Amino acid sequence: MSRSLNSSLFRRRDQLIRNGISQKNQKARSISLLALEAAVRAVDPSLCLQSKLRVSNGRIRVGDFEVALSRFKRIVVVAVGKASSSMMKTTLEELENRDIRGVLVVPKGQKIPEFDTRVEVFYAGHPLPDQDGEDAAERVISIARSMGRNDLLLCLISGGASAMLPAPPSNIPLADKILVTSSLIRSKATIREINTVRRHLSRIKGGRLAELCHASIISFIMSDVTGNPLHDIASGPTAPDPTTYLDAVEVLRRHGLWGNCPRTVKSHLAKGLKGELSETPKKESHIFSRVHNFIIADSYIACIGAERAIESRGVQASIVTSTVDMDARCMAKLLTSIGGDKTRLRERGAVIFGGETTVEVHGNGLGGRNQETALCAAENLAGLDGVVVATMGTDGIDGHSSAAGAIVDCYTFHRARKKKLNPGAFLARNDSFNFFRKLNDCLITGRTGTNVGDIYLVLRV
Numbered sequence: 001m002s003r004s005l006n007s008s009l010f011r012r013r014d015q016l017i018r019n020g021i022s023q024k025n026q027k028a029r030s031i032s033l034l035a036l037e038a039a040v041r042a043v044d045p046s047l048c049l050q051s052k053l054r055v056s057n058g059r060i061r062v063g064d065f066e067v068a069l070s071r072f073k074r075i076v077v078v079a080v081g082k083a084s085s086s087m088m089k090t091t092l093e094e095l096e097n098r099d100i101r102g103v104l105v106v107p108k109g110q111k112i113p114e115f116d117t118r119v120e121v122f123y124a125g126h127p128l129p130d131q132d133g134e135d136a137a138e139r140v141i142s143i144a145r146s147m148g149r150n151d152l153l154l155c156l157i158s159g160g161a162s163a164m165l166p167a168p169p170s171n172i173p174l175a176d177k178i179l180v181t182s183s184l185i186r187s188k189a190t191i192r193e194i195n196t197v198r199r200h201l202s203r204i205k206g207g208r209l210a211e212l213c214h215a216s217i218i219s220f221i222m223s224d225v226t227g228n229p230l231h232d233i234a235s236g237p238t239a240p241d242p243t244t245y246l247d248a249v250e251v252l253r254r255h256g257l258w259g260n261c262p263r264t265v266k267s268h269l270a271k272g273l274k275g276e277l278s279e280t281p282k283k284e285s286h287i288f289s290r291v292h293n294f295i296i297a298d299s300y301i302a303c304i305g306a307e308r309a310i311e312s313r314g315v316q317a318s319i320v321t322s323t324v325d326m327d328a329r330c331m332a333k334l335l336t337s338i339g340g341d342k343t344r345l346r347e348r349g350a351v352i353f354g355g356e357t358t359v360e361v362h363g364n365g366l367g368g369r370n371q372e373t374a375l376c377a378a379e380n381l382a383g384l385d386g387v388v389v390a391t392m393g394t395d396g397i398d399g400h401s402s403a404a405g406a407i408v409d410c411y412t413f414h415r416a417r418k419k420k421l422n423p424g425a426f427l428a429r430n431d432s433f434n435f436f437r438k439l440n441d442c443l444i445t446g447r448t449g450t451n452v453g454d455i456y457l458v459l460r461v
Contacts, residue, residue: 042305081158159224245272324355365431368399
């Protein structure tokens, strides 16, 4: 990550704390911000990779797995996603001066360290794919196809890679894939459903990258999907895919999107249903005998970071789950119900969740699932002095806004009324970012350089 581990993650931190008004709320806000910072730092990509990857005596070791580097004539490193630059830098340092070539794909706008000529760098669009991402995907495909049995492909995969490495089949224009992706994101489809469709509209996802080459593959993966299913993280370029063309079509039908799908997408999926196109490789495929996938970080590790930070301030904390997968408004009700339950939090306590919520977008405002959760929670915090709800994306980005999330307490609605802000109107147009921007309660971090989903917490002091 670009920041020093000792620097503050949040911009206008002091303002965020002062907005709590009462002494209790200010203390709760301060501890909550500390916890969110600790959660992000616990999943620093470089540190997480260093904890798993060992290179010594000419051998790569990952837990009980090890392999001699002398086996390979060529080593190629492909790093894609929001954490890719840190992971690439760490891998090159671990492998020292070996003859390596690399492809690095990072989100547009992300600052990265300078790499030498061994590494080709691409800046790709996110959350919607773009031409630069497709160019990066074509380069990765070209390299993968050139690799043989005596080569090693190291894949460094993190959240965002699904959008950043689009490789639609030749009969589907990128514009059509962008349209389908945008429609899925705006619907109430889960990330699993979205990735089911993505895998069946790609030449890389769903194990297709492993299928393209004959090299040995080692993948280090930062999970941003609840439960860590390998086929859903970055849509599983090196993992077997348990879903089918039929599953992809059913996702589009379930969310009312099939009728408006581009003709090219419908035609492609219809051919898949008829067996005219090969399915994504399944776990029984022989290709996975030469593939080794390792999870190096996930939401639970971030939750532990938050828990330890809270308890270091003398407040008891507990992790309920790191696999939240529900509607943002339901999540808000859960958080506020816990905040109002003195038997659950006693006089001082905190409850932590990790995972990801969904939002069905009806308006054209700015925001994201974390800010939507916080705005829904604010209404039910009235009278609960000393109770704070905070929620943020560990990548520093919430939806299409410049915020990572938001923080609310019992005075949030009072302050909104003074500014003549109608929370219901902002919710109706999915404009949570502008609501919190006017209150200076957005959590602004910029890109953090990591991504393991979202952190939600409710804290009472």
